[in-house]
Amino acid sequence: MKISEPLSLEAATWLPEERERVSDLLAAGHLNEAETEQLGLTEVPVSDIPGPQLAVRAAERVLAAARFDPARIGLVAHAWLYHQGHDFWSPPHYVADRLGAHDALPIGVRQMSNGGVAALGVAVDRLLADPTVEAALVTTGDRFVPPGFNRWRADYGAVYGDAGTAALLRRHDPDGQEPEGQAPERSGPTLLLRSLTFATAAEYEAMYRGRDPFTEVPLQAGIPIDVRRPKKAYLEEHGGMGPFLKSAAEAVRATLLQSLAESGVEPGDPRIRCVALPRLGEHVLSITHALLDEILGVEILQLREGSGHLGAGDLLANLAHISASHGLAPGEFAVVIGGGGGFTWSCAVVEAA
Secondary structure, eight states: OEEEEEEEEEEEEEOOSOEEEHHHHHHTTSSOHHHHHHHOOSEEEOOSSOHHHHHHHHHHHHHHHHTOOGGGEEEEEEEOSSOOSOSSOOHHHHHHHHHTOTTSEEEEEOBTBTHHHHHHHHHHHHHHHOTTOOEEEEEEEEOOOTTTOOTTTSSSSOOBOOEEEEEEEEEOOTTOOOOTTOOOOOSSOOEEEEEEEEEEOGGGGGGGTTTOOOOSSTTTTOSSOOSHHHHHHHHHHHTSSHHHHHHHHHHHHHHHHHHHHHHTOOTTOTTEEEEEOOSOOHHHHHHHHHHHHHHTOSEEEOOOTTTOBOGGGHHHHHHHHHHHHSOOOTTOEEEEEEEETTTEEEEEEEEEO
């Protein structure tokens, strides 16, 4: 997705204060020593409020930092991975209403863990296609709690943390002029979204389906959700992980090179400061490390400690971290890799304004 005009992006993450710690679970017998070593982190955030409310809190944070009136938002794209608190309901409309974005079109986006990136793509398309849309807001919010979900044991290579994320996307004003009373107060530089690319291998949707039949009601296949069962069945039928790992490496390479080319940046450009990865386990990302070292040779950010995998929100959370904490100078770049079951992989290139 080549972005024909500069779009400014400001992102925020909202993490609940409560934590579940590996040491406590080990002491209580809920995890064993081998499992704790494989997890590779010490704690994750746990929320007592549902995903859409987490999204609202992250959005309030980004709107306050930008001093941006939510009434001026033309689109709210909300993404999620897991249950949003009601069975037959529209979470994006809730987010828009709670924020006061009453003129915005609320849209829900589902693309597993890549949902936040897909929602960002929807926002980019809307801004570039419709000059009457002044700003678009992207949010994610997920809460992974019993009895429906065991955040520690549901999946391979992922411990799921609760969080909301948000990104405000606007056409960039190079002169930095804001309407009166709207001067921003930011903890880091505004990021310019230079490119956003996707690659899909839809044949791997079966990895999350396995041998399970289609069901008629939620959780009919069993409670809590067991992501490992269908993955194991799929791998048994298809002879292991080899073909998938090959496809994943090809997709990451393709999206990365396309994003760099569309941003006008060569792979070895010294202005590229870092690349951030999804907040997944080390063994899941190991194939990506060699590829990124080969193409970029820059600092690799793995930010899962203290957060875990944030459902649909990893990429937006990584953008918020880069803006607030990574010290990009104007004209320097960062790369953020995403992906989600189905499978779709993604890559964003941002520049510090």
